[in-house]
Amino acid sequence: MDLRLTGKRALVTGSSSGLGAAIAREFAAEGVSVVVHGRDRDRAAAVARDVEARGVGAAIALGDLTKDDEANAVADAAVAAFGGIDILVNSAGGVVRDGNPKWQEMSSDDWLTAFNFNVVSIIRLAQRLVPAMMERGWGRVINISSIAGGTFSGVLHDYGAAKAAVDHITANLSKTFAPRGVTVNAIVPGTIMTPQSERWVVTIRKQRGWSDDLADNERRYTTEYSPQPVPRLGRPEEIAAVAAFLASPRSDYTTGASLRVDGGVSRGR
Secondary structure (H helix, E strand, O other): OOOOOOOOEEEEOOOOOHHHHHHHHHHHHOOOEEEEEEOOHHHHHHHHHHHHHOOOOEEEEEOOOOOHHHHHHHHHHHHHHHOOOOEEEEOOOOOOOOOOOOHHHOOHHHHHHHHHHHHHHHHHHHHHHHHHHHHHOOEEEEEEOOHHHHOOOOOOOHHHHHHHHHHHHHHHHHHHHHHHOEEEEEEEEOOEOOHHHHHHHHHHHHHHOOOOOHHHHHHHHHHHHOOOOOOOOEOHHHHHHHHHHHHOHHHOOOOOOEEEEOOOOOOOO
16 A cells, blocks of 8 residues: 655654664655664764665654753754755654552652653644644654553552643644644554563563563563463554554544554453
8 A cells, every 4th residue: 555655854863773663664665764862972873774775765853852842953953954944753752660660669759750751842842843744735744652551550650641641632733733634643652562662571571570581571471461362462553554554645534543553452442
């Protein structure tokens, strides 16, 4: 299926590794020029080379999106690279403390950092890049959320609360932007085998006394720790495929959606 993405321009935050890198590569395969963002130049450059190898333009924008001046610099670099941005993918984010700490062990600074990293960074870039999309009458904002934002297990965690806020702003911004041709959607992954998720699985392994075998950990995670119908964890390419559809003109009628890609672990429509 032709997604009609050839010639579009995207900024994918957090794309020097993990889900963001997979999305950058998928976009490039569909003909999108990509600004690769991260905080490590060497890792960002490696992904940019992968993007260029697919025959499209690539650029690098480095910066810490939790800081206003650096987020502004990232937005400026992205616009300067290709003359504008049509697609903004907010993939940067994550946990601020490893080890699955209990809620009473999280400091107020931990909570503020989690919301700054996962939520406020989205607003910073939207404020800078979406007005031009609306002027042109077409654009896409895709936010990477998490099933943690809708999980109510009695475990209070800053990451889950922050991702719930991502779902909230996705729904509300979609109503604001849609009349001007800009859609806003969220992808809600389950546990995907990224470096960050592998560290999470290792944390659970240690807490539960599982073996050191990663394949066995994956099986036990999906059957014992977080049971789901699909007996494996997701792969970054599966998230990237959904992102490519949401970024395309074929998704013009889809906005305000939170698309679950989670192996069936969540209950819902």
